Amino acid sequence: MNIALIFAGGTGQRMNTASKPKQFLELHGKPIIIYTLEHFQHHPKIDGIVVVCLEDWIPYCKELLEKFHISKALDVVPGGINGQESIYNGLVAAHNRYPADAVVLIHDGVRPLINEQIITDDILCVNEHGSAITVSPAIETIVLKQKNGHVGNIFDRSECEMAKAPQCFYLGDIFANHERAKAEGKLDFIDSASLMQYYGCELSTVVGPAENIKITTPADFYIFRAIIDARENMQILGL
Known part of the structure; x- marks a missing residue:
């Protein structure tokens, strides 16, 4: 079984929009989050979807799911105080509904330019190697920032990749480590991949397009x- 956890809990402060959170901004009459969800809705190997949403926007989100026929989204849960807590809330809902050996693809609601092949490759990678993240080749030089404003290490671009999404795991593994982080008060991981790596999980990579x-x-x-x-x-x- 394969499920998607779509994180749409951000407020979009860098988007400079006061009317709607960025995930609900529309293009050609369709919100960004629906563009994203449709990839998982129409993928034959995705069995279910959990959506994590700003609590005040859950009723509107449910209206959109019905309007655009996102029938695989059986759970819409409120986000938390940060990304880690929001994803944890989604994992709790997934854990209550799906088996521990389900593959869960954690994806940003505002990353709508994925495609069927990325989703397929991510699922296959988890089945073959365990935890995985989607990446794309680095196309610009990456430098390490120093506090004094000077340039730190300059990395060889050919050895670097840009972390994207989905980030993909067995549901039981990612849920257990989120529970562990919560119990230990470690609440500032930038994403689930860094959390999993902190607890000793080896991550494989799936190369996707830069347009993601x-x-x-x-x-x-x-x-x-x-x-x-x-x-x-x-x-x-x-x-």
């Missing part, structure tokens, strides 16, 4: 719109 961006700023939204429009134009032209 997270929509965080207005510039990201314009890139998303350009890619969607380009794809639609290609369909119209029969390309």
Whole structure:
């Protein structure tokens, strides 16, 4: 069994929008989170979806799920005070509904440019190797920031990759380690991959396209719109 945990608990402060959280901003009449969810809804190997949402926006989110026929989303749960707690809340719901040996793909609700192949490859990687994260090749030089404003280490770009999503695990493993972190008061992990690595889990990588961006700023939204429009134009032209 394979399930998706879609994290849509952010407020979108860097998007500079006061009307809606970024995951509910619309392109061509469809919210960003629905673009994301449709990839999992239509994937034949995904059996269920858990959505983590800002508590005040849960009723609206449920309306969208019904309107756009996201029938695999059986649970919509409130987020927490940070990303780690929000994902934990989603994992609790998943743990209550699905078996421990289910593969769970943790994905950002504002990362809508994934595709069927990424999801398939992530599931296969977990089945073959265990925990996995989606990455893309680094296309710019990466430097280590120092507190004094000087440049620290400069890394060889050919040896670097950019961490993306989904991040994928066996449900029992990721849930147990989130429980452990909670019990130990370790509540500041940047993501589930870093949490799992902290507790000794070896992570495999699945290489995906660079366009699998997270929509965080207005510039990201314009890139998303350009890619969607380009794809639609290609369909119209029969390309």
